[in-house]
Amino acid sequence: MAPAGLAKFDSASAMVRALARFLHGRDFRGLGQPAPLREAVQFANLIPRSLRERIFARLGAREGVDAEQMGKVNTCAIADWACRQFPARRYPAVMIGSSNGALLHMAAAARIPWLPQTFLSLMKLRDIHPDDACAPMEASLQPATDFLAANPDVQLHHLQDPVQDRLMLHHITYFRFKYRRLPQAYRAFLDNCLQEGGTIVVADCQQQWPVFRVNDRHYYQFGAVGGATEEEYFHGSERVEQTLEHHQPPFKRWRPPEPNTRCAEAEWGFENTLMDDLGSIAHDRGFRILRLSFSEPESLSPAVADFHRRWYRELGMQTNRLLLESFIVLEPYWALRTGTVPFWMTFNTRPSLQAADAYVGSRDDFDELYLSLFAHGSDSVGLPSIAEWEKLLARARRRGEWLAVDPHRYPAHFATFARYSAQLRALQPHYPLPDPLPLQVLEEFIGNWG
Numbered sequence: 001m002a003p004a005g006l007a008k009f010d011s012a013s014a015m016v017r018a019l020a021r022f023l024h025g026r027d028f029r030g031l032g033q034p035a036p037l038r039e040a041v042q043f044a045n046l047i048p049r050s051l052r053e054r055i056f057a058r059l060g061a062r063e064g065v066d067a068e069q070m071g072k073v074n075t076c077a078i079a080d081w082a083c084r085q086f087p088a089r090r091y092p093a094v095m096i097g098s099s100n101g102a103l104l105h106m107a108a109a110a111r112i113p114w115l116p117q118t119f120l121s122l123m124k125l126r127d128i129h130p131d132d133a134c135a136p137m138e139a140s141l142q143p144a145t146d147f148l149a150a151n152p153d154v155q156l157h158h159l160q161d162p163v164q165d166r167l168m169l170h171h172i173t174y175f176r177f178k179y180r181r182l183p184q185a186y187r188a189f190l191d192n193c194l195q196e197g198g199t200i201v202v203a204d205c206q207q208q209w210p211v212f213r214v215n216d217r218h219y220y221q222f223g224a225v226g227g228a229t230e231e232e233y234f235h236g237s238e239r240v241e242q243t244l245e246h247h248q249p250p251f252k253r254w255r256p257p258e259p260n261t262r263c264a265e266a267e268w269g270f271e272n273t274l275m276d277d278l279g280s281i282a283h284d285r286g287f288r289i290l291r292l293s294f295s296e297p298e299s300l301s302p303a304v305a306d307f308h309r310r311w312y313r314e315l316g317m318q319t320n321r322l323l324l325e326s327f328i329v330l331e332p333y334w335a336l337r338t339g340t341v342p343f344w345m346t347f348n349t350r351p352s353l354q355a356a357d358a359y360v361g362s363r364d365d366f367d368e369l370y371l372s373l374f375a376h377g378s379d380s381v382g383l384p385s386i387a388e389w390e391k392l393l394a395r396a397r398r399r400g401e402w403l404a405v406d407p408h409r410y411p412a413h414f415a416t417f418a419r420y421s422a423q424l425r426a427l428q429p430h431y432p433l434p435d436p437l438p439l440q441v442l443e444e445f446i447g448n449w450g
Contacts, residue, residue: 003081005073005121007063011099011267012116013082014328020085022108025433027333029421061171064124067139070175071146075154078119079183086113090195092439093290096186096278097203098270100297101330101344102304106445108332109311111436113193114203115186117274118157118267121147121175122168130162130169131249133256137212137220140173148217153181155217155273157266161224162254163233164347166247166378176266180217182277190281197286199439200278201446204270204293210234210259221266222256225297227349227382234259243381268297268346292446297346298355300449305343305359307445312339315434320367323403323424324356324392327374329416334424339431340370348373348411349382353389360395369396370427372403372420377412386410 006013009031018028065073095107095114107114123143128135137158144156159174179186190200210230211219223233232240236253244251264271282289294300309319317339325331325344335342343359345352360366371393386407393400404420406413 003074003077004069005065005075006078006081007120007122009060009063009328010120011101011328012119015099015101015104015330016082016085016114016116018328018330018332019104019107019114020087022332023087023111023113027421027425028331030418031328033417058171060168061122061124064122064172066124067143070121070123070143071150073121073147073150075119075151075177075179076183076185079115079179080185082115083185083189086189086193088193091193091198092195093199093201093442094190094194095201095203097274098205098268098297100203100205100268100300101325101327101346102298102300102342103203103292104330105304105308105332105335105342105344106437106442108336109308109437110439110442112201112442113189115189117270118176118178120267121177122172123175124171125173126171128169129249129251130166131244131247131251131254133160133162133222133254136160136169136173137214137257140175141214144175144214144218147175147177151177153183154179155271156219157211157264158218158220159224159266160220160222160256161226163228163380163382164224164226164349164376164378166380167376174266178264178271178274180271180273182274182281187281190285190287194285194287197288199288199290199443200282201442202270202275202278202289202291204291205265205268205295205297206293207265207269207296208262209265209269210262212257212259213261213263219263219266220257222254225265225268226347226351227380232381239381243379246379290443290446292449294449298344298352301344301355302359303445303449305341308341311437312341315431317431320365321427322360322366322369324369324371326352326372329372329374329404329420331421331424334421334427336433337430338424338427339429340424340427341366348376348384349380350384351382353384353392357392357395360392364395366396367398369393369400370403370424371401371405372416373405373410375411375413375416377414379411383411
């Protein structure tokens with residue numbers, strides 16, 4: 001059972017479950033949700049869009065914690081939950097740090113676990129318009145104070161993003177927290193599950209964002225990595241005005257608090273203070289530390305895709321089939337079983353389309369392309385049209401297809417969450433799972449990147 005305050009529909013918790021299920025020999029069908037819920041979501045596209053959006057938002061809001069209860073969220077219990085997802089055995093390496101879908105495939109290939117530095121807690125916050133950029137911070141000051149007092153070893157990144165999270169912001173706000181100290185559960189996991197002389201791989205995404213610093217452990221971040229640029233979040237643009245007009249809010253632009261510093265981005269960035277504890281435990285236990293630093297979430301995606309092509313070729317598997325994954329709609333098990341090269345996109349926005357298009361264009365030898373897009377339900381700034389995505393699919397030399405995406409209901413095509421794994425599983429042939437990638441090969445990949 002998940003502890004109170006853990007949001008499961010998020011990059012960190014979803015990627016933990018996807019990787020853990022892989023290490024248990026299982027796929028990530030339906031985002032790992034129970035079968036009855038998966039069956040219900042199968043039919044979501046039959047519901048009128050406005051009702052689909054309301055249901056999606058309210059289901060997400062069910063994970064929210066009442067404001068007066070935020071002081072009872074236990075980040076140590078959340079760390080313990082993450083450790084308990086993985087098989088209790090000895091590993092040659094453990095990955096710790098930033099969420100990253102591309103690295104998830106590398107961890108799966110090497111059969112090693114990953115422990116996130118950042119998790120998400122949702123706080124219920126009603127009667128505040130998603131485009132009101134200041135009110136959420138002001139309304140959350142006391143709950144944030146309570147949360148930090150109860151959890152002295154984390155820092156809080158209060159994230160408000162009306163682009164990607166618009167539907168949810170009618171009911172909740174986003175409290176992302178980063179461990180500054182190594183949780184006791186993580187220490188115990190390293191002691192019990194990392195082999196003698198084993199390696200701690202630090203996933204260090206250096207993505208930053210301008211924030212309003214409330215105090216030394218509390219940051220308010222308006223906007224996030226995705227379709228809108230930093231400049232647009234803080235100073236507006238024509239397309240921001242057009243999007244706001246489409247949603248008919250009482251705002252023509254956002255007016256967030258003026259940033260007074262930059263720090264690690266709320267969802268993806270790595271907070272460097274954790275390195276003190278990682279260095280100490282590595283020294284005391286005789287572990288090695290291998291740090292993989294990259295500038296932004298998608299930086300590693302081309303290299304990881306190329307690695308899989310070379311690896312598949314060595315294994316005698318096909319190398320001409322590409323899977324374009326989006327956010328948490330990913331499937332390490334069936335990507336490997338079907339010989340599908342994974343290219344992970346951060347989200348469903350224009351920068352991700354450009355990254356995928358650049359990769360496909362520079363290789364130009366994929367016979368098959370399969371594309372899955374995360375359904376966030378909102379016609380948002382920087383959201384490419386279906387026609388633009390289909391132009392990417394048309395680059396396939398033989399076959400370019402949607403994977404569980406309904407182009408007529410996009411971006412509110414929520415049935416994709418229940419269907420994407422099955423549609424990937426339907427591809428043939430199926431290969432047996434290969435032997436784990438030797439740690440030396442993973443280390444060479446990291447060394448070549450650096």
